[in-house]
Amino acid sequence: xxxxxxxxxxxxxxxxxxxxxxxxxxxxxxxxxxxxxxxxxxxxxxxxxxxxxxxxxxxxxxxxxxxxxxxxxxxxxxxxxxxxxxxxxxxxxxxxxxxxxxxxxxxxxxxxxxxxxxxxxxxxxxxxxxxxxxxxxxxxxxxxxxxxxxxxxxxxxxxxxxxxxxxxxxxxxxxxxxxxxxxxxxxxxxxxxxxxxxxxxxxxxxxxxxxxxxxxxxxxxxxxxxxxxxxxxxxxxxxxxxxxxxxxxxxxxxxxxxxxxxxxxxxxxxxxxxxxxxxxxxxxxxxxxxxxxxxxxxxxxxxxxxxxxxxxxxxxxxxxxxxxxxxxxxxxxxxxxxxxxxxxxxxxxxxxxxxxxxxxxxxxxxxxxxxxxxxxxxxxxxxxxxxxxxxxxxxxxxxxxxxxxxxxxxxxxxxxxxxxxxxxxxxxxxxxxxxxxxxxxxxxxxxxxxxxxxxxxxxxxxxxxxxxxxxxxxxxxxxxxx
Amino acid sequence: xxxxxxxxxxxxxxxxxxxxxxxxxxxxxxxxxxxxxxxxxxxxxxxxxxxxxxxxxxxxxxxxxxxxxxxxxxxxxxxxxxxxxxxxxxxxxxxxxxxxxxxxxxxxxxxxxxxxxxxxxxxxxxxxxxxx
Numbered sequence: 346x347x348x349x350x351x352x353x354x355x356x357x358x359x360x361x362x363x364x365x366x367x368x369x370x371x372x373x374x375x376x377x378x379x380x381x382x383x384x385x386x387x388x389x390x391x392x393x394x395x396x397x398x399x400x401x402x403x404x405x406x407x408x409x410x411x412x413x414x415x416x417x418x419x420x421x422x423x424x425x426x427x428x429x430x431x432x433x434x435x436x437x438x439x440x441x442x443x444x445x446x447x448x449x450x451x452x453x454x455x456x457x458x459x460x461x462x463x464x465x466x467x468x469x470x471x472x473x474x475x476x477x478x479x480x481x482x483x484x485x486x487x488x489x490x491x492x493x494x495x496x497x498x499x500x501x502x503x504x505x506x507x508x509x510x511x512x513x514x515x516x517x518x519x520x521x522x523x524x525x526x527x528x529x530x531x532x533x534x535x536x537x538x539x540x541x542x543x544x545x546x547x548x549x550x551x552x553x554x555x556x557x558x559x560x561x562x563x564x565x566x567x568x569x570x571x572x573x574x575x576x577x578x579x580x581x582x583x584x585x586x587x588x589x590x591x592x593x594x595x596x597x598x599x600x601x602x603x604x605x606x607x608x609x610x611x612x613x614x615x616x617x618x619x620x621x622x623x624x625x626x627x628x629x630x631x632x633x634x635x636x637x638x639x640x641x642x643x644x645x646x647x648x649x650x651x652x653x654x655x656x657x658x659x660x661x662x663x664x665x666x667x668x669x670x671x672x673x674x675x676x677x678x679x680x681x682x683x684x685x686x687x688x689x690x691x692x693x694x695x696x697x698x699x700x701x702x703x704x705x706x707x708x709x710x711x712x713x714x715x716x717x718x719x720x721x722x723x724x725x726x727x728x729x730x731x732x733x734x735x736x737x738x739x740x741x742x743x744x745x746x747x748x749x750x751x752x753x754x755x756x757x758x759x760x761x762x763x764x765x766x767x768x769x770x771x772x773x774x775x776x777x778x779x780x781x782x783x784x785x786x787x788x789x790x791x792x793x794x795x796x797x798x799x800x801x802x803x804x805x806x807x808x809x810x811x812x813x814x815x816x817x818x819x820x821x822x823x824x825x826x827x
Numbered sequence: 828x829x830x831x832x833x834x835x836x837x838x839x840x841x842x843x844x845x846x847x848x849x850x851x852x853x854x855x856x857x858x859x860x861x862x863x864x865x866x867x868x869x870x871x872x873x874x875x876x877x878x879x880x881x882x883x884x885x886x887x888x889x890x891x892x893x894x895x896x897x898x899x900x901x902x903x904x905x906x907x908x909x910x911x912x913x914x915x916x917x918x919x920x921x922x923x924x925x926x927x928x929x930x931x932x933x934x935x936x937x938x939x940x941x942x943x944x945x946x947x948x949x950x951x952x953x954x955x956x957x958x959x
Binding site: 388415416417421437440441442533536537540546547548586589590592593596597600612613614754755756757759760785791 | 834835839893901933937940958959
């Protein structure tokens, strides 16, 4: 595919018309500048977006965000809505890390006053927040408790003293997706959940301490409790091996479902089933349960981060409390109501590497966010900025209430490792005042900032396109990676 | 090595080739271990028998590799020796391995993305994308 194949709408919006390929059911709508588009012309992002348009029951367009990159089946940065309940749900279009997402905690701790303690804080966070491949989590639960976690999500954490009501109020869906069905999970999925609950994992997951560098929207920042010069914490992780197993199980099962329902697809990773079929209902129950597990996982890591802050900063600063700004998913299938071509419809919005970005007045937002819209957290890439945005009325109308999810990878992990040495990168980050704790130097090299796109350019694009609004820019000062 | 890494922006892709399906499965497993940087203890040795059915070679391949991903992450056991028997749609693998001393990179899942076992002049060939 060439840029010439795309229809130019404006400087931040493009379209692949429905007629581009015979099996497309809807067009592809792309939010990107020409420069960002040129960066992905060498990979399969747009081809994968075209493949996604073949899913039965799609409405509107398949939407692609500026941080898009090649994934498997569905592009990272992709959004697709299918009519509920007759349209399909596709596990591969949600991904293996179900409810991978980001939580932002903020504070009234002035960075300059605790700058000398940051190394100790990084060590404490590394000790309190378990990371790495298949590592055990911060708590142990039995099968009965795990099933309560899967069913009740963050409500379980509140009941057991790991969360506050304020945490739940500022979590997408209050941290509990209704309709979760633990019985829809295999024994293996549960086994993986039992040992990994309350752990970060490896790869691009992290806990990061940031300083709020600049506020762009005073009203929204006030509502979120964000102040320039103060510390904040981001937690990025998902449903761990439990979610990976759920997706593995259902992508396999749905290989048969597509034959049963006569669905032809260009890629076996996109397999799907109608939501009102027994297979679709089972996956919806399992995905919701895995999503609840992920909400609890991030809640337990937030609980651990608070303990690390208390241990390090108690007595050194007056108020070391971390209050929750928001917790948001970027890999999920959600049943939502959207206006499509002037008509309100219930749809399943598949977001894979795309963040929900509900605008002002949307249902489900806490009262303090009703006027400003839902907070959107855009993590950067270790050495670079992260952003806090809000959803807009325009995102509701043009992108199914969605926006970008991060910087987006630009370079393969192998190439990054060839170019970057983990020990040198750590040294460079330390010289920039970023304290790094990493389980593996090779893993650190793979996640080097140069392997990612320019997050500021991504945010400028969604902001110019009107599908998110800038609130604050954050600068990293400590990074803990698996 | 009858396998090589293919560049992929975010995940890992492996191209594998072998004379027949049984060989393709065992070389894919070895390629996956190589990608993950898996190192096994010398002893004690562990034996595991895996059985599954599937309508085609791709289904058997993904199921087999997914079994290895599970054992690697959940049981900290890796396998490097495989006796593979394929009869019609049934796959039986007797595999031998040991505890993992180290794994440099975790594989989350084996995907079905564009998976297709192709017959070539040199035998069978497949490309597998792993979620990492």
